[in-house]
Amino acid sequence: MLDNYFGPRPTQAEQQRLLAVQAALELVRATSVVSGESGNIPENTTALNLVSVSRDIAGLADAIQAALVVRE
Numbered sequence: 375m376l377d378n379y380f381g382p383r384p385t386q387a388e389q390q391r392l393l394a395v396q397a398a399l400e401l402v403r404a405t406s407v408v409s410g411e412s413g414n415i416p417e418n419t420t421a422l423n424l425v426s427v428s429r430d431i432a433g434l435a436d437a438i439q440a441a442l443v444v445r446e
Contacts, residue, residue, distance in 0.1 A: 375399070390439060398434035402427050 376396060380388040405427055427434075 390442075391435065394435040394438040394442075395431065397438050398431050401434060402431065 376392055379392060384392065
């Protein structure tokens with residue numbers, strides 16, 4: 375979905391950020407599928423949850439990148 379977002383030759387930092395954002399988007403997608411599976415949850419609640427989570431894609435991506443930092 376975000377292929378070539380930074381152009382044909384992204385820097386290593388851009389590649390890392392792109393992977394973190396893609397992982398964050400995948401988490402949001404998976405969350406929306408799980409929350410939408412229950413027949414007991416109204417559609418508007420699922421939509422509100424998705425909006426709430428999607429507002430912090432950058433924060434999720436930051437957390438993913440921080441978790442991938444190798445600490446000695």
